[in-house]
Amino acid sequence: xxxxxxxxxxxxxxxxxxxxxxxxxxxxxxxxxxxxxxxxxxxxxxxxxxxxxxxxxxxxxxxxxxxxxxxxxxxxxxxxxxxxxxxxxxxxxxxxxxxxxxxxxxxxxxxxxxxxxxxxxxxxxxxxxxxxxxxxxxxxxxxxxxxxxxxxxxxxxxxxxxxxxxxxxxxxxxxxxxxxxxxxxxxxxxxxxxxxxxxxxxxxxxxxxxxxxxxxxxxxxxxxxxxxxxxxxxxxxxxxxxxxxxxxxxxxxxxxxxxxxxxxxxxxxxxxxxxxxxxxxxxxxxxxxxx
Amino acid sequence: xxxxxxxxxxxxxxxxxxxxxxxxxxxxxxxxxxxxxxxxxxxxxxxxxxxxxxxxxxxxxxxxxxxxxxxxxxxxxxxxxxxxxxxxxxxxxxxxxxxxxxxxxxxxxxxxxxxxxxxxxxxxxxxxxxxxxxxxxxxxxxxxxxxxxxxxxxxxxxxxxxxxxxxxxxxxxxxxxxxxxxxxxxxxxxxxxxxxxxxxxxxxxxxxxxxxxxxxxxxxxxxxxxxxxxxxxxxxxxxxxxxxxxxxx
Amino acid sequence: xxxxxxxxxxxxxxxxxxxxxxxxxxxxxxxxxxxxxxxxxxxxxxxxxxxxxxxxxxxxxxxxxxxxxxxxxxxxxxxxxxxxxxxxxxxxxxxxxxxxxxxxxxxxxxxxxxxxxxxxxxxxxxxxxxxxxxxxxxxxxxxxxxxxxxxxxxxxxxxxxxxxxxxxxxxxxxxxxxxxxxxxxxxxxxxxxxxxxxxxxxxxxxxxxxxxxxxxxxxxxxxxxxxxxxxxxxxxxxxxxxxxxxxxxxxxxxxxxxxxxxxxxxxxxxxxxxxxxxxxx
Numbered sequence: 001x002x003x004x005x006x007x008x009x010x011x012x013x014x015x016x017x018x019x020x021x022x023x024x025x026x027x028x029x030x031x032x033x034x035x036x037x038x039x040x041x042x043x044x045x046x047x048x049x050x051x052x053x054x055x056x057x058x059x060x061x062x063x064x065x066x067x068x069x070x071x072x073x074x075x076x077x078x079x080x081x082x083x084x085x086x087x088x089x090x091x092x093x094x095x096x097x098x099x100x101x102x103x104x105x106x107x108x109x110x111x112x113x114x115x116x117x118x119x120x121x122x123x124x125x126x127x128x129x130x131x132x133x134x135x136x137x138x139x140x141x142x143x144x145x146x147x148x149x150x151x152x153x154x155x156x157x158x159x160x161x162x163x164x165x166x167x168x169x170x171x172x173x174x175x176x177x178x179x180x181x182x183x184x185x186x187x188x189x190x191x192x193x194x195x196x197x198x199x200x201x202x203x204x205x206x207x208x209x210x211x212x213x214x215x216x217x218x219x220x221x222x223x224x225x226x227x228x229x230x231x232x233x234x235x236x237x238x239x240x241x242x243x244x245x246x247x248x249x250x251x252x253x254x255x256x257x258x259x260x261x262x263x264x265x266x267x268x269x270x271x272x273x274x275x276x277x278x279x280x281x282x283x284x285x286x287x288x289x290x291x
Numbered sequence: 292x293x294x295x296x297x298x299x300x301x302x303x304x305x306x307x308x309x310x311x312x313x314x315x316x317x318x319x320x321x322x323x324x325x326x327x328x329x330x331x332x333x334x335x336x337x338x339x340x341x342x343x344x345x346x347x348x349x350x351x352x353x354x355x356x357x358x359x360x361x362x363x364x365x366x367x368x369x370x371x372x373x374x375x376x377x378x379x380x381x382x383x384x385x386x387x388x389x390x391x392x393x394x395x396x397x398x399x400x401x402x403x404x405x406x407x408x409x410x411x412x413x414x415x416x417x418x419x420x421x422x423x424x425x426x427x428x429x430x431x432x433x434x435x436x437x438x439x440x441x442x443x444x445x446x447x448x449x450x451x452x453x454x455x456x457x458x459x460x461x462x463x464x465x466x467x468x469x470x471x472x473x474x475x476x477x478x479x480x481x482x483x484x485x486x487x488x489x490x491x492x493x494x495x496x497x498x499x500x501x502x503x504x505x506x507x508x509x510x511x512x513x514x515x516x517x518x519x520x521x522x523x524x525x526x527x528x529x530x531x532x533x534x535x536x537x538x539x540x
Numbered sequence: 541x542x543x544x545x546x547x548x549x550x551x552x553x554x555x556x557x558x559x560x561x562x563x564x565x566x567x568x569x570x571x572x573x574x575x576x577x578x579x580x581x582x583x584x585x586x587x588x589x590x591x592x593x594x595x596x597x598x599x600x601x602x603x604x605x606x607x608x609x610x611x612x613x614x615x616x617x618x619x620x621x622x623x624x625x626x627x628x629x630x631x632x633x634x635x636x637x638x639x640x641x642x643x644x645x646x647x648x649x650x651x652x653x654x655x656x657x658x659x660x661x662x663x664x665x666x667x668x669x670x671x672x673x674x675x676x677x678x679x680x681x682x683x684x685x686x687x688x689x690x691x692x693x694x695x696x697x698x699x700x701x702x703x704x705x706x707x708x709x710x711x712x713x714x715x716x717x718x719x720x721x722x723x724x725x726x727x728x729x730x731x732x733x734x735x736x737x738x739x740x741x742x743x744x745x746x747x748x749x750x751x752x753x754x755x756x757x758x759x760x761x762x763x764x765x766x767x768x769x770x771x772x773x774x775x776x777x778x779x780x781x782x783x784x785x786x787x788x789x790x791x792x793x794x795x796x797x798x799x800x801x802x803x804x805x806x807x808x809x810x811x812x813x814x815x816x817x818x819x820x821x
Contacts, residue, residue, distance in 0.1 A: 005402070005713070008715075009713050009714075009715045009716070012715050013630070013714075013715060015622060016622045016623075016625050016626045016630060017626055017630070019618075019619045019620075019622035019623040019625075019626060020622070020623050020625075020626025020627060020630070020631065020640060021626075021636070021640060022619055022623055022685070023623065023640055023643035023644045023647055023685065023686070023689065024639055024640055024643045026643070026647060026682050026685070027643045027646050027647060029658070029662065030650060030654070030655075030658045033657075033658050033661035033662050033666070034654070034657060034658065034661070036661060037657070037660075037661045037665075087557075088557050088560060088561055089561065091553070091554050091557040091558070092554075092557055092558040092560075092561040092562075094554055095551075095554035095555060095557070095558040096558060099551055099554060099555070100558075108558060108562055110809070111561075111562035111565050111566070112561070112562065112565075113805065113809070114565050114569075114802065114805070115561075115562070115564070115565045117739055117740070117743075117801055117802060117805045118565070118568060118743070118798065118801070118802075119742070119743020119744070119745070119772055119797060119798070119801055120743065120744075120745070121743065121745045121772045121773075121775050121776050121797075122568070122572070122743065122772075122775070122794050122797060122798055123568070124776075125775060125779045125790070125794055126568045126571060126572065126794075128779065128780075129571075129787075130567075130571065156561075156564055159561050163561065186543075187543045187544060187546075187547045188547060189543075189546065189547035189550045189551065190543060190547070192550075193550075210649070213649045216651065217649070217650070217651025217652060217653070217654070218651075218652075219651065219652055219653040219745070219746040220745045220746055220772075220776060224776070224779070224780060244651055244653045244746070247653050247654075247656075247657065248653050248656070248746055248749055251656075251657075251660070251749065251750050252749070252750065256665070264657070265657055265661070268653070268654045268657040268658075271651050271653075271654055272650060272651075272654055275646075275649045275650060275651060275654075276646055276649070278649065279645050279646050279648070279649035280642070280645075280646070282645075282649075283642065283645045342709060344705060344708065344709060347704075347705070347708070349632060349633070370711045370712070370713050371711065372711070373708060373709055373710065373711040374710070374711025375711075377709070377710070378709040380702065380705070380706065380709075382702075384702050384703070384705075384706050386703060386706060386707075386721060387725065396707070396710065396712075396720070397710035397711065397712060400707075400710070400712045400713075400716050400720065401711070401712075446706075449706075449710070450709075450710065453710050453711055
């Protein structure tokens with residue numbers, strides 16, 4: 001009986017350990033399978049031409065696999081969405097955590113949580129039917145499917161991340177900081193931008209990084225509102241195609257094992273590496289904030 | 292009487308802080324050994340080294356020998372050790388379940404399945420902890436609804452239910468009012484017929500009321516151990532005298 | 541006086557920006573409800589699509605989503621909870637633990653479409669499951685893991701250390717202590733986290749694009765190896781790929797999906813609030 005119990009405990013604790021390291025296993029597996037399916041692509045196609053090539057013609061008779069337009073597309077979306085989302089997000093976080101009265105605070109927080117919960121395909125759909133026509137008429141352009149529409153939609157999708165993590169960082173600022181300044185006769189607003197904001201900066205940076213990570217990885221919404229033209233854009237009112245949208249839109253049409261198919265896995269590997277770096281930086285800043 | 296617990300040259304560290312310094316002490320069978328001393332004198336660390344509970348802290352290190360019935364506890368299995376060495380904590384830590392479930396929690400985990408057996412065991416233990424009459428109609432209520440003193444006796448009953456032969460008390464009355472304290476003390480004296488008791492207390496008077504022998508700890512060292520009466524009436528060490536007469540601590 | 545005035549202005553600006561952030565949620569929900577409600581009826585919810593999806597219902601997509609989400613959580617929950625137990629109860633502060641934590645952060649950040657590629661590479665092709673319910677559920681399960689692990693770990697660490705000490709002091713083994721004292725009290729937190737992760741997964745499209753989803757299947761899913769229709773992908777298809785789609789049906793589909801997801805979120809929030817209020821220690 002006792003030995004049976006010991007054996008059971010032993011087996012369960014081994015299972016717990018294996019589950020514990022499962023996260024590591026899966027990260028390695030993901031990278032392995034991206035490389036397995038996409039790695040051989042670089043045997044036949046120069047990696048420099050892949051990353052810096054200006055033309056993405058994967059299906060033509062003499063295919064070109066330059067992902068620079070796709071990188072540029074992702075970049076335009078990231079830059080635009082960040083410019084919109086970061087100031088708004090930080091200000092909202094400040095308001096929610098420091099200014100809003102209790103009842104309103106709960107309401108606003110629930111609103112932010114709801115925003116995070118809306119599926120990206122629904123966000124994309126709403127963007128298509130509301131924002132896209134507005135942009136078309138306001139700017140008098142033939143189609144509203146532009147980088148700008150993508151930026152606005154994705155700014156909203158990055159917002160919950162930025163607001164909630166910034167808010168945590170702001171809440172983590174120790175009370176004695178604030179009380180000391182209040183005792184010196186500073187107004188609440190002065191305390192907020194002179195003391196709280198600087199003290200919460202590492203956490204806010206982390207929130208911005210995670211928000212950027214979310215924007216880069218976002219697929220459906222961006223695919224539905226940006227028009228998907230694989231050319232290097234010269235402004236926000238042009239159609240763009242991101243790396244994620246390319247994979248999602250083209251994988252269905254490829255033949256398994258073809259160059260095109262493998263090139264999409266190669267794009268996946270590039271995305272994986274980019275998001276890995278971004279998350280690593282964000283995590284470092286998060287830990288800084290805790291200390 | 293024979294020595295139930297023997298401790299040789301015990302040294303305990305938490306990280307770089309040494310909280311017990313070269314301590315040797317014996318506890319006799321069926322006695323109540325009181326341990327008094329100011330806070331941070333190493334009393335609780337000493338107590339928790341006996342049932343190897345200190346080992347939960349990853350920074351903990353220990354040297355020296357602890358023997359129970361002549362056997363070194365470091366060689367055995369900590370679960371078997373803890374089963375025969377009950378512990379009552381400073382605050383009444385009822386688990387958030389019913390009164391009955393609290394008492395039979397240990398035996399159930401140790402493999403007793405029969406409901407009848409468990410209920411009989413619970414009654415026996417609650418009686419031994421002088422709690423039966425107060426809770427016999429409330430066995431299905433949440434243990435957290437009992438008063439602090441009742442909860443502390445419930446914890447004692449829970450400890451008795453795994454049938455230990457030694458019970459460690461870690462300042463068991465620090466959160467209790469005088470009446471509850473008196474009840475717990477009465478119970479302890481009753482228990483020593485069957486068990487060996489080690490009582491760590493901040494309350495010098497409590498030690499004088501219940502313990503057969505009393506040890507005085509200071510800064511991780513054993514200053515003096517003697518028959519309680521002797522320790523209180525004619526202590527050998529000036530520091531002991533200073534402490535029990537209330538000049539420090 | 542001047543400082544007070546600037547504070548007033550600043551707070552007004554902050555309030556305005558907060559509204560800019562939160563109001564669109566309301567707009568999205570109102571628009572979808574207003575345009576989608578007319579499409580909702582018993583027939584829409586319980587029949588197959590017909591006429592190239594331009595009429596009929598969305599029953600297979602609803603069913604597919606439910607199957608997919610349930611299967612993925614059945615797979616992810618045990619692994620996630622055990623991983624959280626490992627991190628909170630067993631792991632020491634060493635290099636391995638740090639790598640595990642970094643991996644979890646990284647898993648949470650991998651773009652959803654990359655999960656899709658991974659699922660295609662591992663489950664569909666390498667393990668030869670093909671494009672099917674099982675491949676999609678496995679892919680989504682891995683995606684759910686970081687949320688389940690993080691929230692479960694939080695729930696476990698909120699159980700007081702003293703409960704563990706009491707149980708251990710009675711000679712109960714470490715695993716039994718976790719099983720009978722720690723886990724029951726962490727359960728509400730674990731449930732909340734799990735439901736939140738399900739809600740997130742139910743709306744995902746990109747990971748199932750190449751692993752599970754079918755454009756149109758004329759029958760209901762019958763086995764783990766069947767392709768399935770799912771709500772988010774169905775919404776994507778009918779809103780972008782089908783010309784002359786009656787907008788009523790598109791809005792209706794969006795409404796069903798939105799309600800499914802929001803209901804799950806609301807449930808999680810209710811559970812969380814209820815247990816926070818009734819916490820017994």
